[in-house]
Amino acid sequence: MADTEIPAPPWQRLPDRGSRRRREPISREAIVAAAIKLLDSEGLAALSMRRLAEELGTGAASLYWHVGSKDGLLDLVLDQIIGEGRIPDPDPPRWQEQLKEVAREHRRVSLLHPYVVRISLGRIPMGPNALRYSERVLAILRAGGLPPRLAVQGYLLLMSTVNGFTVDETGVDDEPAGDHRADDAAGRQEAANMARDYIASLPAGSFPTMTGLADEFAFSDADERFDLLIDIFADGLARHAQGGSTTVRS
Amino acid sequence: MADTEIPAPPWQRLPDRGSRRRREPISREAIVAAAIKLLDSEGLAALSMRRLAEELGTGAASLYWHVGSKDGLLDLVLDQIIGEGRIPDPDPPRWQEQLKEVAREHRRVSLLHPYVVRISLGRIPMGPNALRYSERVLAILRAGGLPPRLAVQGYLLLMSTVNGFTVDETGVDDEPAGDHRADDAAGRQEAANMARDYIASLPAGSFPTMTGLADEFAFSDADERFDLLIDIFADGLARHAQGGSTTVRS
DNA sequence: ACCTGAACACCGTTCAAGT
DNA sequence: ACCTGAACACCGTTCAAGT
Numbered sequence: 001m002a003d004t005e006i007p008a009p010p011w012q013r014l015p016d017r018g019s020r021r022r023r024e025p026i027s028r029e030a031i032v033a034a035a036i037k038l039l040d041s042e043g044l045a046a047l048s049m050r051r052l053a054e055e056l057g058t059g060a061a062s063l064y065w066h067v068g069s070k071d072g073l074l075d076l077v078l079d080q081i082i083g084e085g086r087i088p089d090p091d092p093p094r095w096q097e098q099l100k101e102v103a104r105e106h107r108r109v110s111l112l113h114p115y116v117v118r119i120s121l122g123r124i125p126m127g128p129n130a131l132r133y134s135e136r137v138l139a140i141l142r143a144g145g146l147p148p149r150l151a152v153q154g155y156l157l158l159m160s161t162v163n164g165f166t167v168d169e170t171g172v173d174d175e176p177a178g179d180h181r182a183d184d185a186a187g188r189q190e191a192a193n194m195a196r197d198y199i200a201s202l203p204a205g206s207f208p209t210m211t212g213l214a215d216e217f218a219f220s221d222a223d224e225r226f227d228l229l230i231d232i233f234a235d236g237l238a239r240h241a242q243g244g245s246t247t248v249r250s
Numbered sequence: 251m252a253d254t255e256i257p258a259p260p261w262q263r264l265p266d267r268g269s270r271r272r273r274e275p276i277s278r279e280a281i282v283a284a285a286i287k288l289l290d291s292e293g294l295a296a297l298s299m300r301r302l303a304e305e306l307g308t309g310a311a312s313l314y315w316h317v318g319s320k321d322g323l324l325d326l327v328l329d330q331i332i333g334e335g336r337i338p339d340p341d342p343p344r345w346q347e348q349l350k351e352v353a354r355e356h357r358r359v360s361l362l363h364p365y366v367v368r369i370s371l372g373r374i375p376m377g378p379n380a381l382r383y384s385e386r387v388l389a390i391l392r393a394g395g396l397p398p399r400l401a402v403q404g405y406l407l408l409m410s411t412v413n414g415f416t417v418d419e420t421g422v423d424d425e426p427a428g429d430h431r432a433d434d435a436a437g438r439q440e441a442a443n444m445a446r447d448y449i450a451s452l453p454a455g456s457f458p459t460m461t462g463l464a465d466e467f468a469f470s471d472a473d474e475r476f477d478l479l480i481d482i483f484a485d486g487l488a489r490h491a492q493g494g495s496t497t498v499r500s
Numbered sequence: 501a502c503c504t505g506a507a508c509a510c511c512g513t514t515c516a517a518g519t
Numbered sequence: 520a521c522c523t524g525a526a527c528a529c530c531g532t533t534c535a536a537g538t
Contacts, residue, residue, distance in 0.1 A: 009448045011441075026522090049512060060512080062522055070512065121368065122421030124441075126448070131457065139459045152466040157415070157479050164414020165407070171372030191261075191374075198259045198376070207381065209389045216402040228490070229407050235489055236482030276503095299531060310531080312503055320531065 009126045013072040015065070026056055028066045032076045036113070039077070044115035049073075074119050079127025081116050084109050087136035095144025096234045099158065102137050103230045106162045114170035117163055146241050154237050165229055169222050192220040259376045263322040265315070276306055278316045282326045286363070289327070294365035299323075324369050329377025331366050334359050337386035345394025346484045349408065352387055353480045356412045364420035367413055396491050404487050415479055419472050442470040 008014065034055050039047055049060040049070055056063075067073040085105050088098055110117050125133075134155070141151040196218035204211045258264065284305050289297055299310040299320055306313075317323040335355050338348055360367050375383075384405070391401040446468035454461045 006452065010444060048510085050510085059523060061514080061524080064513070065521060118371065121371070121417050124445070126445070131449075131452065131460065135457050135460045138463060142459055142463075148463055148466050149469065152463055152469075153475050153478055156418075157475065157482070160414040160418045161411050161479075162414075164410040164412075164417070167371050167414070167417075168406075168410045194260060195374070195376070202256065202381065207385050209392055210381065210385045213388060213392075213398055213402055216398050219399065219402075225403050225407065228403055229411075232407070232483060232486030232490060234486075236484075236486035239485055239489075240478070240482060298529085300529085309504060311505080311533080314532075315502060 006128045006131065012126070013068055013075060015068045015072075026058060026062060026066060028076070031056065031063060031066055031073065032080055035073060035077050036080060039115050040113060044118060075123065075127065078116065078119050078123060078125055079129045081109060081113050082125055082127070082133050083129035084112070085133055087133060088140070089136075090140045090143035092143045092145070095140055095146075096238055098140045099144075099234050099237070100230045102140065103158060103162050103233070104226075106159070107166055107226060110163075110166040111170065117167045117170055120163060121167070144241075146237075150237075150241060158233065161229065161233055165226060189220070192218045256378045256381065262376070263318055263325060265318045265322075276308060276312060276316060278326070281306065281313060281316055281323065282330055285323060285327050286330060289365050290363060294368060325373065325377065328366065328369050328373060328375055329379045331359060331363050332375055332377070332383050333379035334362070335383055337383060337390070339386075340390045340393035342393045342395070345390055345396075346488055348390045349394075349484050349487070350480045352390070353408060353412050353483070354476075356409070357416055357476060360413075360416040361420065367417045367420055370413060371417070394491075396487075400487075400491060408483065411479065411483055415476060439470070442468045 031052070035047060035052055038052060038055060049063055053060040053063055063073070067076065087102060087105070091098060137155055137158075138151055141154060142148075146154060196214050199207075199210050199217055200214035202211055281302070285297060285302055288302060288305055299313055303310040303313055313323070317326065337352060337355070341348060387405055387408075388401055391404060392398075396404060446464050449457075449460050449467055450464035452461055
């Protein structure tokens with residue numbers, strides 16, 4: 001949590017100021033906490049500097065002294081949420097299973113804060129929590145025997161792959177996280193049904209494959225699809241690790 | 251190109267109007283073309299309804315009659331660009347290689363219009379070009395022998411995986427596409443070098459793995475990483491297709 | 501059937517001025 | 520060292536009114 005011993009990377013969009021203790025109203029920490037609270041409850045579109053300031057009982061201009069810009073604030077928000085992820089200690093023979101655990105944990109946190117994937121797009125997370133996170137994931141891959149380059153590339157690819165998945169999963173709705181899983185699942189199923197009906201209604205002459213597969217588009221179990229994804233990824237990476245980049249016979 | 255025979259999906263954010271032929275100033279097609287031109291030359295941030303209208307010699311309000319909303323416009327832009335992708339006819343024994351070709355082509359188009367990945371986030375592409383695209387990709391997977399569900403799931407996962415990769419690749423800079431590949435590559439390498447130096451400077455006691463891998467972070471050949479990704483993905487999917495979801499021995 | 505100007509309700513950020 | 524009000528230069532969208 002304490003970012004005292006790690007110097008900020010040179011490209012961080014933050015003003016660096018000395019101390020920051022103060023009585024109550026605002027501090028960098030309080031601003032980040034309020035931003036996350038607002039994001040969790042009202043979604044990404046609700047976060048504006050003006051609205052956030054209002055929530056804190058100040059004017060928008062006051063925030064700029066602490067966080068530099070909205071972009072700088074989002075850097076801090078992202079790092080804070082990355083800090084929620086729990087990564088196990090390396091257990092070498094189980095490295096593939098642990099890699100899947102990392103992926104599942106990443107997805108879990110992303111679904112808890114559905115806006116976070118979109119914040120992370122185009123941002124290279126290099127805050128203190130992100131660094132600790134990377135350290136622990138890379139330790140698992142190295143312990144599993146992956147050579148240096150493959151460990152780093154595999155790590156980067158795992159993150160982008162999981163993000164690519166969750167961005168679709170959280171994509172359409174900009175609503176807050178909420179415990180209304182039922183609503184969400186129902187709405188998702190309804191959308192899938194609409195897609196199926198629409199696909200089924202296409203002219204079969206031009207869309208023979210699609211119309212034949214229409215029913216499969218109604219089946220949209222994200223959990224199952226995610227399991228498939230990390231199976232594919234972990235298997236593929238492990239095969240690569242043993243030099244087996246051979247094409248599987250068909 | 252002609253979207254006449256395919257009815258629009260019910261959730262499309264567009265006003266449906268009768269004919270649209272007119273002399274010159276604006277039409278749906280002209281608006282979309284102007285939007286893509288603006289996006290290509292000045293990037294996603296430059297596209298506003300007001301700015302686009304100015305480019306077309308009208309006021310912003312005039313655009314709304316044709317495209318309904320900015321969101322509707324982005325739907326059209328996305329479908330137009332998806333239409334640029336070329337998908338080969340199925341060649342069953344080569345399905346894995348063809349799958350990789352699809353991935354490479356998708357990435358190629360995405361890099362040609364670096365903003366398009368971010369437009370596609372949270373959007374389920376269901377325009378006429380997207381449908382034709384899906385039809386052709388799914389035909390390849392079915393011809394390769396994948397069962398219906400695995401074909402659909404594999405297709406969806408491939409798209410999200412490639413998008414996850416390219417969103418990182420195009421992420422930080424919101425600049426236009428441009429032929430200044432050299433600049434881009436140079437800037438990218440410089441950023442990678444900064445990351446390496448920063449990582450190398452971390453306390454080795456807390457970051458033993460990261461500091462040891464610092465040099466690998468400077469190596470950021472996106473092409474090589476992408477090839478690794480689609481190898482992993484295609485291999486993993488093929489193994490799954492033959493029921494081989496077994497964990498690779500370590 | 502199409503286009504328009506003007507307005508509504510917002511944005512992020514800056515900056516001189518305060519304490 | 521921190522906070523403020525007011526301003527600058529923007530947004531997407533609506534709507535009554537025009538032709």
